[in-house]
Amino acid sequence: xxxxxxxxxxxxxxxxxxxxxxxxxxxxxxxxxxxxxxxxxxxxxxxxxxxxxxxxxxxxxxxxxxxxxxxxxxxxxxxxxxxxxxxxxxxxxxxxxxxxxxxxxxxxxxxxxxxxxxxxxxxxxxxxxxxxxxxxxxxxxxxxxxxxxxxxxxxxxxxxxxxxxxxxxxxxxxxxxxxxxxxxxxxxxxxxxxxxxxxxxxxxxxxxxxxxxxxxxxxxxxxxxxxxxxxxxxxxxxxxxxxxxxxxxxxxxxxxxxxxxxxxxxxxxxxxxxxxxxxxxxxxxxxxxxxxxxxxxxxxxxxxxxxxxxxxxxxxxxxxxxxxxxxxxxxxxxxxxxxxxxxxxxxxxxxxxxxxxxxxxxxxxxxxxxx
Amino acid sequence: xxxxxxxxxxxxxxxxxxxxxxxxxxxxxxxxxxxxxxxxxxxxxxxxxxxxxxxxxxxxxxxxxxxxxxxxxxxxxxxxxxxxxxxxxxxxxxxxxxxxxxxxxxxxxxxxxxxxxxxxxxxxxxxxxxxxxxxxxxxxxxxxxxxxxxxxxxxxxxxxxxxxxxxxxxxxxxxxxxxxxxxxxxxxxxxxxxxxxxxxxxxxxxxxxxxxxxxxxxxxxxxxxxxxxxxxxxxxxxxxxxxxxxxxxxxxxxxxxxxxxxxxxxxxxxxxxxxxxxxxxxxxxxxxxxxxxxxxxxxxxxxxxxxxxxxxxxxxxxxxxxxxxxxxxxxxxxxxxxxxxxxxxxxxxxxxxxxxxxxxxxxxxxxxxxx
Numbered sequence: 221x222x223x224x225x226x227x228x229x230x231x232x233x234x235x236x237x238x239x240x241x242x243x244x245x246x247x248x249x250x251x252x253x254x255x256x257x258x259x260x261x262x263x264x265x266x267x268x269x270x271x272x273x274x275x276x277x278x279x280x281x282x283x284x285x286x287x288x289x290x291x292x293x294x295x296x297x298x299x300x301x302x303x304x305x306x307x308x309x310x311x312x313x314x315x316x317x318x319x320x321x322x323x324x325x326x327x328x329x330x331x332x333x334x335x336x337x338x339x340x341x342x343x344x345x346x347x348x349x350x351x352x353x354x355x356x357x358x359x360x361x362x363x364x365x366x367x368x369x370x371x372x373x374x375x376x377x378x379x380x381x382x383x384x385x386x387x388x389x390x391x392x393x394x395x396x397x398x399x400x401x402x403x404x405x406x407x408x409x410x411x412x413x414x415x416x417x418x419x420x421x422x423x424x425x426x427x428x429x430x431x432x433x434x435x436x437x438x439x440x441x442x443x444x445x446x447x448x449x450x451x452x453x454x455x456x457x458x459x460x461x462x463x464x465x466x467x468x469x470x471x472x473x474x475x476x477x478x479x480x481x482x483x484x485x486x487x488x489x490x491x492x493x494x495x496x497x498x499x500x501x502x503x504x505x506x507x508x509x510x511x512x513x514x515x516x517x518x519x520x521x522x523x524x525x526x527x528x529x530x531x532x533x534x535x536x537x538x539x540x541x542x543x544x545x546x547x548x549x550x551x552x553x554x555x556x557x558x559x560x561x562x563x564x565x566x567x568x569x570x571x572x573x574x575x576x577x578x579x580x581x582x583x584x585x586x587x588x589x590x591x
Numbered sequence: 592x593x594x595x596x597x598x599x600x601x602x603x604x605x606x607x608x609x610x611x612x613x614x615x616x617x618x619x620x621x622x623x624x625x626x627x628x629x630x631x632x633x634x635x636x637x638x639x640x641x642x643x644x645x646x647x648x649x650x651x652x653x654x655x656x657x658x659x660x661x662x663x664x665x666x667x668x669x670x671x672x673x674x675x676x677x678x679x680x681x682x683x684x685x686x687x688x689x690x691x692x693x694x695x696x697x698x699x700x701x702x703x704x705x706x707x708x709x710x711x712x713x714x715x716x717x718x719x720x721x722x723x724x725x726x727x728x729x730x731x732x733x734x735x736x737x738x739x740x741x742x743x744x745x746x747x748x749x750x751x752x753x754x755x756x757x758x759x760x761x762x763x764x765x766x767x768x769x770x771x772x773x774x775x776x777x778x779x780x781x782x783x784x785x786x787x788x789x790x791x792x793x794x795x796x797x798x799x800x801x802x803x804x805x806x807x808x809x810x811x812x813x814x815x816x817x818x819x820x821x822x823x824x825x826x827x828x829x830x831x832x833x834x835x836x837x838x839x840x841x842x843x844x845x846x847x848x849x850x851x852x853x854x855x856x857x858x859x860x861x862x863x864x865x866x867x868x869x870x871x872x873x874x875x876x877x878x879x880x881x882x883x884x885x886x887x888x889x890x891x892x893x894x895x896x897x898x899x900x901x902x903x904x905x906x907x908x909x910x911x912x913x914x915x916x917x918x919x920x921x922x923x924x925x926x927x928x929x930x931x932x933x934x935x936x937x938x939x940x941x942x943x944x945x946x947x948x949x950x951x952x953x954x955x956x957x958x959x960x961x962x
Contacts, residue, residue: 394807400771401807408806435779436765436772441824441859445848446817453812473855477816477848480891483884484844487910487921488812513854519890520851539858550858 251568252590253554254575255308257426257472257508257532258316258357260346262303263324264296267345271324274338278330287337297349303536305356311554313533315586317579319360319391320346323439325430327365328398332373339364339377347385358579358586359387360426363414367397372413382421388579390418392425392469394451399434399443406451407458415464424468424506424578427451440538448476452505456489456497461504468504468578470530473538474511474520482523498525506578508532509553509570512539514546517556526566530574531557622939623961624925625946626679628797628843628879628903629687629728631717633674634695635667638716642695645709649701658708668720674907676727682925684904686957688950690731690762691717694810696801698736699769703744710735710748718756729950729957730758731797734785738768743784753792759950761789763796763840765822770805770814777822778829786835795839795877795949798822811909819847823876827860827868832875839875839949841901844909845882845891853894869896877949879903880924880941883910885917888927897937901945902928 270290277284304316320342327335339362350359361381363374381387392414395401404410406427418425429447430439437443448471461467471478478485486497494500508530511517520529532553539550548555557570581587641661648655675687691713698706710733721730732752734745752758763785766772775781777798789796800818801810808814819842832838842849849856857868865871877899882888891900903924910921919926928941952958 401805403807405807434772436774436776436825437821438824438828438859441827441856442817442821445820445852445855446813449816449820449848450808450813453809454807456812457809474851477820477851480845480848480851480887481816481882483882483887483914483921484816484910485812486916487883487912487914488809490912490915491910511852511854512858513894515890515893516851516854519886522886523884539855539862541858541861543854543858544861545857550854 252315252572253313254531254572254581255313255316255533255535256470256530256575256579257510257534258304258318259321259534259537260301260318260349261321261536262300263321263345264292264300266290266292266296267341270341271338274334275329278334287341290341292345294348294352297345297352301349301353301357305353307535308356311533311552313554315355316357317360317388317532317575318346318349318357319426320362322391322428322444323431325362325365325391325393326398327393327396327430328367328433330366332364332366332369335364335366336373336377343377343381343385343387346387350386354586354589358581358584359385361385361387361390363390363392365393365396367402369396370413371411374414375417378414378417379421382423386584387423388581388584389423389470390425391428393429394427394447394454395429397433398430399432399437405454405458407454407460412463415460415467419464419466422466422580424470426470426472428472444473444538445476448473449478450476452476452478452485452501453488455501455505456485456494457492461501465504468506470506470508470578472508472510472532472534474509474516475507475524478507479520479523502528506530506574508534509557510534510538510551511553511556512550513543514556514559517553518560521560521562526562526569527574529570530578531571623686623943624684625902625943625952626684626687626904626906627841627901627946627950628881628905629675629689630692630905630908631672631689631720632692632907633671634692634716635663635671637661637663637667638712641712642709645705646700649705658712661712663716665719665723668716668723672720672724672728676724678906679727682904682923684925686726687728688731688759688903688946689717689720689728690797691733693762693799693815694802696733696736696762696764697769698764698767698801699738699804701737703735703737703740706735706737707744707748714748714752714756714758717758721757725957725960729952729955730756732756732758732761734761734763736764736767738773740767741784742782745785746788749785749788750792753794757955758794759952759955760795760797760841762799764800765798765818765825766800768804769801770803770808776825776829778825778831783834786831786838790835790837793837793951795841797841797843799843815844815909816847819844820849821847823847823849823856823872824859826872826876827856827865828863832872836875839877841877841879841949843879843881843903843905845880845887846878846895849878850891850894873899877901877945879905880928881905881909881922882924882927883921884914885927885930888924889931892931892933897933897940898945900941901949902942
């Protein structure tokens with residue numbers, strides 16, 4: 221018996237465009253589309269005001285607000301995420317894995333208490349959004365990191381995020397100093413308490429820096445991309461996944477420079493007598509698709525195994541405009557995926573399966589309901 | 592009359608492979624192949640020993656060696672560059688634009704005097720090599736930078752490099768701190784004395800960091816690529832080339848992450864109300880081809896105008912092994928260029944013309960002799 225896939229493959233790209241194929245498959249398979257990288261970047265003003273007051277309170281303790289003083293209603297939260305919901309509808313994505321604004325984490329600001337208070341509030345808000353709109357948002361948490369503060373300090377909030385809030389992961393900041401890189405590399409034992417807890421809870425971490433406090437690094441244009449690249453190289457140099465074979469990490473923004481320099485990384489690993497990257501890292505390291513043009517996405521899919529690529533758009537995020545070359549939003553990354561000539565099986569991995577596996581989504585209320 | 596190019600174009604890619612076309616054109620046009628990014632990474636041991644003694648002298652001044660104590664013979668220099676000459680022959684490149692070992696600049700070590708002594712010695716050695724083998728090497732200099740030290744301090748050595756040694760450019764380190772990024776961004780007036788002198792001398796700078804003193808950044812796998820990316824984003828944020836319309840800068844290693852995230856950079860520039868990148872930066876900013884796999888090079892040529900791409904391999908450099916997937920050295924980047932389906936005109940730009948224009952090579956003895 222000849223499968224539908226074989227017949228379609230036989231028709232070839234010229235007989236049936238990639239888009240038409242994908243449309244046919246989508247009808248056929250009721251494809252779930254999970255956007256694995258969304259941040260709450262449209263917070264109510266009162267929330268941002270609270271943070272400003274908290275920062276002001278570092279210099280003038282009389283201005284320090286209490287966490288209890290922050291009042292945000294459910295209606296305000298529903299209103300705040302309307303841009304995300306509109307994009308979900310317009311772009312045909314079903315659900316976002318949603319975390320607090322990455323640049324807002326601001327781990328370099330204040331001290332451990334500052335980060336603890338702020339992270340709790342940020343995570344509570346994400347939790348409430350996931351409860352109000354469980355069809356649209358699955359939560360990922362922010363850790364209360366601070367430069368030079370033992371990462372053990374994050375364990376309590378990490379546990380709350382997963383056990384109490386049902387979050388499916390956290391963002392781990394490899395540089396809490398905000399662009400000065402003062403803490404040890406991610407492969408250092410310094411970070412092991414976090415990896416131990418992530419492994420125990422069986423949730424992944426997205427490696428994601430926050431705002432840059434260093435004028436050399438624009439946040440979304442330099443610090444993010446540089447950090448993604450540095451993190452991957454740290455993993456090459458180390459042997460972290462020998463110690464944590466079940467740990468999964470997602471490197472956002474397409475892995476920074478990594479796919480573009482895939483030959484360099486394969487070569488460096490080889491020069492260092494490390495195993496091939498597939499064996500050394502790719503059972504544990506995944507990349508999202510926050511790459512904002514077709515040529516970048518095409519190249520990424522040429523070199524990175526499809527099992528390691530997780531669909532994401534980072535919306536509403538780094539780049540908000542419309543690309544005059546395509547007429548679409550730069551960050552409408554699903555359009556680039558749609559133009560790839562992926563098999564139905566590979567397409568399902570990228571849009572749904574890989575996220576389900578890496579984030580362990582099948583235990584969530586969302587997936588149990590979808591079946 | 593139908594040109595040779597039109598006839599060949601008419602034959603199409605299927606009738607005549609890209610490689611065969613290139614070979615035909617190469618015979619036809621006596622294509623010069625200029626490798627614009629080579630470092631002297633095979634220095635005589637006595638040279639590296641001098642540097643170690645200089646570093647030891649920072650703690651124990653009795654060990655400080657005098658520059659005059661370094662004795663390297665012409666034969667030792669000829670012997671030292673044999674690996675480069677062999678690669679030039681094997682790979683079909685004619686000449687290398689050659690500078691001191693980038694990771695060896697070590698601007699974070701010692702003080703301004705340390706950097707001044709070391710840079711002078713490094714540049715002298717490059718000068719001697721260009722005199723001994725003028726057919727094979729064109730010089731580029733190292734600047735005596737130090738973290739926090741006014742870049743004016745570099746002017747004397749920059750003038751010596753260009754006026755006395757006939758060098759065609761210099762390497763400018765955007766982070767003399769070695770991975771802690773303590774100096775201002777490249778668009779800051781802090782750096783203007785260097786740009787004024789570069790403009791006056793009409794030579795470009797390659798933006799190139801040195802070794803990383805920060806365990807978070809592997810030198811060639813993270814610090815270099817992160818710095819390339821950060822530098823480009825700094826240029827987007829600033830308006831440097833309004834002040835220095837004739838200044839040319841080369842961002843090495845394919846521009847770091849820039850081509851892969853070309854959509855992000857176009858989008859960020861647009862969000863910031865900057866002109867399109869072609870207008871804002873691409874009259875002044877160029878990228879080399881030190882990207883060590885075919886898919887990366889292919890993508891780069893899809894998005895970056897061919898006028899902005901300068902052939903280079905960085906040999907003998909970052910990655911020294913052979914790619915098991917291709918059977919060739921990772922850094923044999925000419926093989927990737929050969930596989931592009933470039934027109935003869937575009938191929939000439941990438942391999943020769945862009946370097947001649949950006950580095951002003953036509954004034955060199957090398958080009959005058961070639962005619």
